[in-house]
Amino acid sequence: xxxxxxxxxxxxxxxxxxxxxxxxxxxxxxxxxxxxxxxxxxxxxxxxxxxxxxxxxxxxxxxxxxxxxxxxxxxxxxxxxxxxxxxxxxxxxxxxxxxxxxxxxxxxxxxxxxxxxxxxxxxxxxxxxxxxxxxxxxxxxxxxxxxxxxxxxxxxxxxxxxxxxxxxxxxxxxxxxxxxxxxxxxxxxxxxxxxxxxxxxxxxxxxxxxxxxxxxxxxxxxxxxxxxxxxxxxxxxxxxxxxxxxxxxxxxxxxxxxxxxxxxxxxxxxx
Amino acid sequence: xxxxxxxxxxxxxxxxxxxxxxxxxxxxxxxxxxxxxxxxxxxxxxxxxxxxxxxxxxxxxxxxxxxxxxxxxxxxxxxxxxxxxxxxxxxxxxxxxxxxxxxxxxxxxxxxxxxxxxxxxxxxxxxxxxxxxxxxxxxxxxxxxxxxxxxxxxxxxxxxxxxxxxxxxxxxxxxxxxxxxxxxxxxxxxxxxxxxxxxxxxxxxxxxxxxxxxxxxxxxxxxxxxxxxxxxxxxxxxxxxxxxxxxxxxxxxxxx
Amino acid sequence: xxxxxxxxxxxxxxxxxxxxxxxxxxxxxxxxxxxxxxxxxxxxxxxxxxxxxxxxxxxxxxxxxxxxxxxxxxxxxxxxxxxxxxxxxxxxxxxxxxxxxxxxxxxxxxxxxxxxxxxxxxxxxxxxxxxxxxxxxxxxxxxxxxxxxxxxxxxxxxxxxxxxxxxxxxxxxxxxxxxxxxxxxxxxxxxxxxxxxxxxxxxxxxxxxxxxxxxxxxxxxxxxxxxxxxxxxxxxxxxxxxxxxxxxxxxxxxxxxxxxxxxxxxxxxxxxxxxxxxxxxxxxx
Numbered sequence: 001x002x003x004x005x006x007x008x009x010x011x012x013x014x015x016x017x018x019x020x021x022x023x024x025x026x027x028x029x030x031x032x033x034x035x036x037x038x039x040x041x042x043x044x045x046x047x048x049x050x051x052x053x054x055x056x057x058x059x060x061x062x063x064x065x066x067x068x069x070x071x072x073x074x075x076x077x078x079x080x081x082x083x084x085x086x087x088x089x090x091x092x093x094x095x096x097x098x099x100x101x102x103x104x105x106x107x108x109x110x111x112x113x114x115x116x117x118x119x120x121x122x123x124x125x126x127x128x129x130x131x132x133x134x135x136x137x138x139x140x141x142x143x144x145x146x147x148x149x150x151x152x153x154x155x156x157x158x159x160x161x162x163x164x165x166x167x168x169x170x171x172x173x174x175x176x177x178x179x180x181x182x183x184x185x186x187x188x189x190x191x192x193x194x195x196x197x198x199x200x201x202x203x204x205x206x207x208x209x210x211x212x213x214x215x216x217x218x219x220x221x222x223x224x225x226x227x228x229x230x231x232x233x234x235x236x237x238x239x240x241x242x243x244x245x246x247x248x249x250x251x252x253x254x255x256x257x258x259x260x261x262x263x264x265x266x267x268x269x270x271x
Numbered sequence: 272x273x274x275x276x277x278x279x280x281x282x283x284x285x286x287x288x289x290x291x292x293x294x295x296x297x298x299x300x301x302x303x304x305x306x307x308x309x310x311x312x313x314x315x316x317x318x319x320x321x322x323x324x325x326x327x328x329x330x331x332x333x334x335x336x337x338x339x340x341x342x343x344x345x346x347x348x349x350x351x352x353x354x355x356x357x358x359x360x361x362x363x364x365x366x367x368x369x370x371x372x373x374x375x376x377x378x379x380x381x382x383x384x385x386x387x388x389x390x391x392x393x394x395x396x397x398x399x400x401x402x403x404x405x406x407x408x409x410x411x412x413x414x415x416x417x418x419x420x421x422x423x424x425x426x427x428x429x430x431x432x433x434x435x436x437x438x439x440x441x442x443x444x445x446x447x448x449x450x451x452x453x454x455x456x457x458x459x460x461x462x463x464x465x466x467x468x469x470x471x472x473x474x475x476x477x478x479x480x481x482x483x484x485x486x487x488x489x490x491x492x493x494x495x496x497x498x499x500x501x502x503x504x505x506x507x508x509x510x511x512x513x514x515x516x517x518x519x520x521x522x523x524x525x526x527x
Numbered sequence: 528x529x530x531x532x533x534x535x536x537x538x539x540x541x542x543x544x545x546x547x548x549x550x551x552x553x554x555x556x557x558x559x560x561x562x563x564x565x566x567x568x569x570x571x572x573x574x575x576x577x578x579x580x581x582x583x584x585x586x587x588x589x590x591x592x593x594x595x596x597x598x599x600x601x602x603x604x605x606x607x608x609x610x611x612x613x614x615x616x617x618x619x620x621x622x623x624x625x626x627x628x629x630x631x632x633x634x635x636x637x638x639x640x641x642x643x644x645x646x647x648x649x650x651x652x653x654x655x656x657x658x659x660x661x662x663x664x665x666x667x668x669x670x671x672x673x674x675x676x677x678x679x680x681x682x683x684x685x686x687x688x689x690x691x692x693x694x695x696x697x698x699x700x701x702x703x704x705x706x707x708x709x710x711x712x713x714x715x716x717x718x719x720x721x722x723x724x725x726x727x728x729x730x731x732x733x734x735x736x737x738x739x740x741x742x743x744x745x746x747x748x749x750x751x752x753x754x755x756x757x758x759x760x761x762x763x764x765x766x767x768x769x770x771x772x773x774x775x776x777x778x779x780x781x782x783x784x785x786x787x788x789x790x791x792x793x794x795x796x797x798x799x800x801x802x803x804x805x806x807x808x809x810x811x812x
Contacts, residue, residue, distance in 0.1 A: 024359045032364070047382045104274050105281035112282075115499030117458040119465060120473070120492050123480035127302050127488065162618035169585050169611040170633035170684060180632060184623040202372040203462070210377070210466055218374075225378030233382075237375045244370035261623040265666040 049231045054238065057231035062239055066220070074217040075243065077133060078205045081140025085197055089145045090190060093152025094182060103153065114150055118143025118200055119207045131212040140204045144197035151193030155186030188262050191255050198247055206240065217243075301485060309489045316490060329471035330498070332388050333460040336395030337453055344400050344452075345445065348407025353437065358408070369405070373398035373459060377466055391463035399456040403448035410444025411437055446513040450506035457502050461495055472498075532599065533560035534720055535584070535688060540593035542579050553579040555745020556593075561722065563687075566714045568731035569724045570778065571741030571749075572786045577724045578614075580746070581692045584722065585611050598687070607637075610681035612691040616673040620665040620680075626652070627661040630680045651683035654717075655709060671702035675709070682713065689713075689721045695730070704762050707734055711760060728782065732756075732775045733765060740778060742785035749785045752777065 033051055040050030049057075062071065096103050121142050129135035159182055167177050183190075209218025221236035256263070286306050293300040316322040351357045373394050384390040414437055422432050464473025472495060479488040542554040553576040561567050571577055582588040584595055586605045595602040597609070610633075613619040620629050630648045639647070652658045655675040665673050674694055681689055691710070695703045707730060714721055725731050731738045735754050742749040754774060756765060765771055 025363045028360050028364045029367070047379070101277065104277040105284070107274075107281070108278040109281045109285050111503070112496050112500055115454075115503050116492060116496035117461040117499060119458065119462040120476055120495050122465075123476055123488055124492060126480065127485060128298070160618050162613055162615050163621065165587055166611070166613065166619040169587055169605045169609070170680075171605050171607060171636065172633055173636045176632065176635055180624065181621065184621065187623075199370070199372065202370075203374050203458075206372055206374045207462060207466065210374075221375065221378050225382060228382075230382070233378050237371075237379060240375035241367070241371035244372055245367055248366070248370040261664055261666075264664065265622050268666050 047230055049234055053231050054234050058235035058238060061232050061235050070216055070220050071239070073133075073215065074205055074209065077136050077216075078140065078201055078243075081137045081205070082144060082197065082201050084137070084141050085144040085148055085201070086194060088141070089148030089193065089197075090152050090183075093149045093190075094156055094178070094186075096149075097153040097156025097186070098182070103157065110146070110150060110153075114146040118204055122204075122208050122211050125208075126212050135212070136205070136208045139208045140201050143204045144201040147196035147200065148190065148193040151189040151196075152186055155189030156182055158189075159185045184261075188259055191259060195251060195255075198251060199244075202240075202244055202247065301483075304486045304489055308486050309493065312486050313490045313493065316494075325470065325472050325475055326494070326498070328388075328469075329460050329464065329473065332391050332395060332463070332469075332471065333453075333456050333502075336392050336460065337399050337449075337456045339392070340396045340399035340452060340456065341403050341449060343396070344403035344407055344448070348404045349411055349433070349437065349441075352408045352411030352441075353433075358412070365404075369401045374462065374466075377463065380463075381467055386468050388469050390467050391460065391469050394463050395456050395459045398459045399452035402452035402455055403445070406444045406448030406451070407441060410441030413444065414440045443510070443514045446506075446510040450503075450510050453502050453506045454499065457495075457499055534563040534565070534598060535561040535722075536594070536596040537584070538594040538596070540580070540583060540595065541591050542576070542583060542588065543591045552745055554583070554590075555747050557741070557746060557748055558593075559739060559748055559751065561688075561720065564718050564720055566710075566721045566723065566734060566736045567739060568735030568737070569722060569739045569741060570726065570728060570731040570782070571746070572743050572782055573726050575741050575743045575785070576746045577726070577741065578692055580741075581611075581690055581722070581724050584688075585609055585690050587611075607684075608687040610684040610686035610689055612674070612677050612681050612689065612694045614693040614696055616670065616677050616694075616697070617665075620673060620676055622664060622666050625662050625664055626657060626668070626676050626679075629665060629676055630683050633680060633684050647683045647685070648679075651679040654682055654713060655679045669702070670698045671706060674698060674706060678706075678709065678713070682717070682719070687720060689719050691721065691723045693725055694723075696726070703730075708762065710734060715758065728775055728778050729766070732771060732778060733760065733762075738774075738778055740781040740785060750778075750781045752781075 037051050040048065040053075096106055118139075122139050125135045125139045125142065129138060163181060163185065167181050172181070205216075206218035206221075209216035210222045213219040217236065217240060221233055221240070224230075224233035224236060289303075289306040292298050293303050293305050351361055376394055376397060377390075380390040380393040384393065418436060419432075422436050427435070460471070461473040461476075463469065464471040465477045466473075468474050468477070472491060476488060476491045476495075479485075479491060537560070538558050540554055540557045542552075544551045544553055557580060569577060569580065579588065583590045584602070586595075586602045586609070589603075597606060621632070624632065627648060630651055631644060634644050634647060637644075648661075649658065652661055655678050657672060657675050657679060660668060660672065665676055668676070677694070695706050698706065710721065710723065711734060713719055723731070723734055725734075732754060738750075738752045738754060739748055740750040740752065741747070752774070756768065756770060756774070
């Protein structure tokens with residue numbers, strides 16, 4: 001009955017529905033910001049600022065030269081690090097996943113590397129590479145690659161045996177087998193790995209700049225804090241949050257595209 | 272057996288390569304010390320009480336942070352997951368707050384709590400909370416609709432439904448969240464010590480670096496890796512146990 | 528029989544798996560030949576190594592000893608002259624490709640022009656009646672339709688022999704009848720030589736020109752039976768023929784005898800079962 005109802009929804013019902021959705025989406029955030037604004041006019045806590053002050057600080061701090069000097073290089077390093085991790089992680093993962101002896105030799109080693117909290121690699125990278133841009137990218141890669149690599153190995157290893165036999169029996173070429181069987185079959189796991197890598201990479205971008213930098217987002221925020229520039233510090237936290245959200249949204253879009261078949265299939269089998 | 276042997280061979284091979292790189296002069300031993308030196312130092316460290324005190328400090332903030340995060344996530348997640356209205360109303364807020372990198376809060380935590388464990392706990396709790404919370408929401412939402420209707424038609428009270436229906440369904444999800452949360456909490460416990468400077472393994476890493484003590488630094492990296500491995504192994508075991516139970520129940524249902 | 532030479536020749540085929548608990552003999556000793564254009568059904572009790580036999584024919588498994596010969600040359604690996612339709616359609620079609628993509632995939636390495644390839648795909652999809660579903664994904668189709676896609680993929684590959692491994696074991700009875708008629712029709716109109724493996728006695732008699740009954744461990748050819756039913760068959764009248772009943776009774780008796788196993792000494796060091804033969808049966812769920 002509900003199916004018929006939504007199928008024949010009249011324009012007015014549709015309008016109501018859209019309004020309801022919007023209300024649900026922005027209701028709580030608007031409410032929260034409102035309460036925050038009211039509360040900030042009365043509060044005497046000097047470490048918390050009101051939304052208006054925060055917005056002003058945001059505009060003054062980040063819109064202008066700071067964007068090119070601090071934000072863009074950080075984001076650039078983040079993206080380079082992420083893409084390198086994906087490329088290396090998937091490539092190595094396919095090789096290790098397809099080749100059983102190699103997998104068995106490397107498994108404990110990889111488990112160990114994955115278990116190292118990635119930020120402790122920052123001092124090591126500083127020692128080996130000095131305080132450079134390369135070092136920051138290397139740090140991001142050395143932390144973000146593990147979830148991608150291990151998930152790819154797992155995904156490749158679990159390629160369905162009948163699907164593989166089909167490929168062999170039809171003499172599908174190595175190239176097609178890689179691009180049309182192994183990688184698509186592993187893609188749900190690969191995307192899981194990339195999602196985990198995303199947050200690790202962001203953490204490492206910030207920490208590596210807090211540690212060893214004289215520019216960049218992480219450095220700026222730490223600088224504001226040390227000099228008690230509270231509103232500016234908050235604006236930096238907000239900006240980092242925004243970058244995280246944008247990254248998550250972009251990833252969500254890509255994931256839905258890449259894994260459309262997977263989600264579709266899951267829906268069918270659940271029904 | 273073959274697997275264990277090959278894995279051991281892999282570890283051994285790695286150590287040999289590590290030892291060879293400074294020996295052959297590919298990298299200056301000041302930057303990459305000999306593996307033998309690093310493990311020699313570690314052997315000394317484990318006889319030192321100060322080392323174990325640092326381990327205890329790090330693991331204490333890890334445990335407190337994880338516990339607080341889990342309790343908060345289970346309470347909030349169950350309530351929000353069970354009430355569709357709340358689920359819809361909080362969706363955007365959750366999706367916005369979740370990707371905020373917890374380390375962005377470090378300056379704020381330092382301002383509010385100073386260079387202490389409490390500042391570190393803010394970061395740990397924030398990061399671990401989302402891992403558990405999201406899984407609890409999934410788990411609670413996964414309750415079979417037929418089972419839910421059945422429970423309702425038999426007049427089970429809310430508390431009974433929670434006890435006999437929601438909890439068993441959500442448990443494996445909670446365990447997955449716990450495993451992810453435990454790993455993240457350890458990362459941030461060490462990170463906070465490095466950046467904030469509250470005592471523990473992380474601070475020792477930072478001190479070794481600034482003192483130019485490469486041997487000590489690499490040793491501590493190995494130690495944190497071992498801790499991470501331990502946490503992973505323990506929580507994966509717990510997760511597998513709860514999952515095995517869950518799947519056997521599912522399999523029974525499938526065969527009717 | 529153009530030159531009287533067999534298309535497929537199997538001689539003293541034997542396959543032994545090494546398992547954790549000793550060796551498991553999946554196939555004892557099988558010999559038979561098949562002529563071009565023939566539709567040959569292989570039937571046997573479950574767990575008698577039918578799937579193993581088929582994998583040896585298709586070059587997916589290397590026999591322990593014996594010979595599989597295709598048009599006079601030994602089969603050592605998957606051959607372009609053979610196409611396989613697996614029982615598990617859900618696992619042999621790739622869910623990330625469309626129906627068309629699935630049918631086209633094996634043709635990509637054949638040296639064909641784009642247009643030629645497109646024509647082959649259209650033709651095959653048309654033959655199984657799925658031209659209008661070409662852009663769907665396999666998981667959007669019913670089980671029977673998915674198996675049609677797998678058949679279309681095999682047909683488009685233009686093999687000399689089509690090898691089908693219990694292809695209809697997992698679909699409902701009505702769909703199964705339709706698919707059986709599809710196989711008959713493809714065989715009649717296109718003259719594709721087909722080896723059809725099944726555990727269903729009625730199906731083997733209805734489809735085949737010849738039925739090969741396999742015995743249980745050690746697997747041998749129990750009986751090689753010619754099916755002298757008219758080539759034009761349909762589900763109602765053919766199955767009602769007295770001759771049909773006679774033939775199916777004959778096959779049934781042979782299978783019962785095969786199940787009991789041959790009397791001679793074959794109680795050697797063979798474990799009870801949990802080897803690959805057992806897997807034959809569990810694969811399909």
